[in-house]
Amino acid sequence: MKQQNYTTTFIEIKPPKAFVGIDLKEIWQYRDLLYILVWRNVKVRYKQTVVGVAWAIFQPLITMVIFTVFFGRLIKVPTDNIPYAVFVYTGLLYWNYFSTALTSTSDSLVSDESIIKKVYFPRIIVPIATTVTPLVDFLVAFLILFILMVFYRFMPNFWGILLLPVLMLITFMTSSGLGIFLASLNVKYRDVRYILGFFIQLLMYITPVIYSASIIPDRFRWIFYLNPMAGVITLARDSLLHHLSLDWTLLAASFGISFILILIGLFYFRRTERFFADVL
Amino acid sequence: MKLELIIKIENLGKKYMIGAKEPYYSLRDSLVNIFKKKPNKKEFWALKNINLEIKKGEILGIIGPNGAGKSTLLKIISRITPPTTGQASISGRVASLLEIGTGFHPELTGRENIFLSAAILGMSRQETKEKFDQIVEFSEISQFLDTPVKRYSSGMYVRLAFSIAAHIDPDILIIDEVLAVGDANFQKKCLGKMGEASHDGRTVLLVSHNMHSILSLSTRCVLLSKGKVVKIGRPEDVVRVYQKDISGDSSGKTDLVNAEHYGDQSARFTSLDVRTKDGSPLFATGCDMEIEVVINANEDISNADVQTIIYDENYNRLIDANTLTKGYVLDLKKNHQAKIVFSLDKVLLKEGTYFVGIWMGSFANHEIDAVLYATSFKMEARREDTLYASPYPGVYVCEYKYQVQKNQIKNFNKK
Numbered sequence: 022m023k024q025q026n027y028t029t030t031f032i033e034i035k036p037p038k039a040f041v042g043i044d045l046k047e048i049w050q051y052r053d054l055l056y057i058l059v060w061r062n063v064k065v066r067y068k069q070t071v072v073g074v075a076w077a078i079f080q081p082l083i084t085m086v087i088f089t090v091f092f093g094r095l096i097k098v099p100t101d102n103i104p105y106a107v108f109v110y111t112g113l114l115y116w117n118y119f120s121t122a123l124t125s126t127s128d129s130l131v132s133d134e135s136i137i138k139k140v141y142f143p144r145i146i147v148p149i150a151t152t153v154t155p156l157v158d159f160l161v162a163f164l165i166l167f168i169l170m171v172f173y174r175f176m177p178n179f180w181g182i183l184l185l186p187v188l189m190l191i192t193f194m195t196s197s198g199l200g201i202f203l204a205s206l207n208v209k210y211r212d213v214r215y216i217l218g219f220f221i222q223l224l225m226y227i228t229p230v231i232y233s234a235s236i237i238p239d240r241f242r243w244i245f246y247l248n249p250m251a252g253v254i255t256l257a258r259d260s261l262l263h264h265l266s267l268d269w270t271l272l273a274a275s276f277g278i279s280f281i282l283i284l285i286g287l288f289y290f291r292r293t294e295r296f297f298a299d300v301l
Numbered sequence: 302m303k304l305e306l307i308i309k310i311e312n313l314g315k316k317y318m319i320g321a322k323e324p325y326y327s328l329r330d331s332l333v334n335i336f337k338k339k340p341n342k343k344e345f346w347a348l349k350n351i352n353l354e355i356k357k358g359e360i361l362g363i364i365g366p367n368g369a370g371k372s373t374l375l376k377i378i379s380r381i382t383p384p385t386t387g388q389a390s391i392s393g394r395v396a397s398l399l400e401i402g403t404g405f406h407p408e409l410t411g412r413e414n415i416f417l418s419a420a421i422l423g424m425s426r427q428e429t430k431e432k433f434d435q436i437v438e439f440s441e442i443s444q445f446l447d448t449p450v451k452r453y454s455s456g457m458y459v460r461l462a463f464s465i466a467a468h469i470d471p472d473i474l475i476i477d478e479v480l481a482v483g484d485a486n487f488q489k490k491c492l493g494k495m496g497e498a499s500h501d502g503r504t505v506l507l508v509s510h511n512m513h514s515i516l517s518l519s520t521r522c523v524l525l526s527k528g529k530v531v532k533i534g535r536p537e538d539v540v541r542v543y544q545k546d547i548s549g550d551s552s553g554k555t556d557l558v559n560a561e562h563y564g565d566q567s568a569r570f571t572s573l574d575v576r577t578k579d580g581s582p583l584f585a586t587g588c589d590m591e592i593e594v595v596i597n598a599n600e601d602i603s604n605a606d607v608q609t610i611i612y613d614e615n616y617n618r619l620i621d622a623n624t625l626t627k628g629y630v631l632d633l634k635k636n637h638q639a640k641i642v643f644s645l646d647k648v649l650l651k652e653g654t655y656f657v658g659i660w661m662g663s664f665a666n667h668e669i670d671a672v673l674y675a676t677s678f679k680m681e682a683r684r685e686d687t688l689y690a691s692p693y694p695g696v697y698v699c700e701y702k703y704q705v706q707k708n709q710i711k712n713f714n715k716k
Contacts, residue, residue: 031390031391031392032380032390032391032392032395033388033389033390034377034378034380034383034384034388034389034390034391035383035384035388036383036384036385036386036387036388037383053420053425053426054420054421056426057416057417057420057421057426058420061406061409061413061417064408064409064413065406065408065409068408068409069408135400135403135404136403136404136421137381138381138399139381139397139399139400139403140379140381140397140399140403140404140421140422140423141379141380141381141395141397142421142423206328210327210328210331211327212327212328212329213328216328295382295383296382298376298381298382299317299382
């Protein structure tokens, strides 16, 4: 039987309008392609690094060890009696996903230029597939967190675990929103990726990865939390490690800002999308 | 067969802006230049006022000189780039083959690339699974299925890519010149497979410089020039008009910078000179010819066989002169230039227009550079052949004599 998955029985090709919405139905029709691109990214990633899958374990683990030695033991960053290793690893878990996803998504349209110039498909599939790919690393790193907790005999808060997927969703929306915006910009301005590396490094210092958000003076906190990643990491620690009750305002604010970011990303993407094949 | 309309193109146009600037901008420059005057941009219409109706089951050949807008037209119909004016309506599933091995990733194995490339070309996973064995068998590379394609020879790469392409099963198939590479036998196999499918009512749009495949495959043909439709109709008629156009600038030294090259480009033909040995501006049946090619090596090349080929007006291969037959293969160091002059003695071609192609490669499958129909020349009839009658049709002559045995003339009516 011939599968009619990709069939659009009638297509009108016209000069583009100023703005067009996202065609969710079409993206659903192309779900096989989305799946296969994620699969390709994962395969290629683990084939190219010498240590392969082990890299997903080593990278956060080594970073954690170094941070623990310098910030935990030597500088003695305050963590409210939580083992610094567990404290910093919880932050790194989300931060690593965010920075990997943002960097690769920003580069995605340029690195897949060969297929964008030769075949039609909803272009949004390329950046989405790229943001989804590091989820594999995230899941591996996530398991390590629990091993780490067992090692330090640390008892996590149970409903805090339930919150983790929600925080992951916010992280996904933030990195895909920013990533889609930068990817579209990168098609025309090829120096975006160099600026981005610097930008991400700076962003890490204003996000509570190595320190606790409690050191920020109260009156500056609202500025601090404009960064949804600051909210995500704080919420993850509060709920999972500190056994605090959930800060709904912070959750709603982080979600809201990440939602705005994804809207901006999609808007700019749709506006520039039609000329990708001409510019690339 | 009921001929229903499957593609309708009305007033289609595509405008590009050509600026003085490089294609990529930097954010830094743009921010710096925000207050400066914008550089003057020029409008360029790659396509203008194209009207076409294509019916189900048709195989439409699209020909024209470089820059005529053939590829732009295919890209608009494939929805890769939008038109500036007009519209096109398409009823059916479209697959475009604008490149060999679309989406191939060098690190992945042949097996993995089949699934990847098929998905990118529009096949569902289920469909790919069902056709997997056919694709592998057709490609003749089953023993290398689990080898990364970066270790494939170029021949194997092309075979695998072609097999996937030959098995996609859309209503409308759009092909741009991809059939020009690969070895001849395998090409024939693919063309056969595609021709077979068109009997089931598939519509094919085919861009090619190979007049032979246009003539043998297409049911209708369009000639584009400078973004406009010049002629549309029976392939024989349209190809003839096109040939008259190109044979206008025949003979003499040809600069190959802007020609379409195939092969891995580790070395390139930079010029081609087709001339008579005695310096006469006129080629005439039986003249001695010289074909001179200049080759620039971009990489070290070795064991290259250099060929020049003369084709007739129907792109049948008539004569080839190559170095390998004479026991010579070319070795050339990077950044070195070689000039080879072939002397063809007494070329006994009849009057007409002939095309000259050049090819260089090592071994059967490795193509270094090829320009299919690089130039053409017009052969005139010898004076002595036109003294009593205008020449008869045909391609070749040979030197011949005749003798009338007068003493044998007798009246056979007489007993």
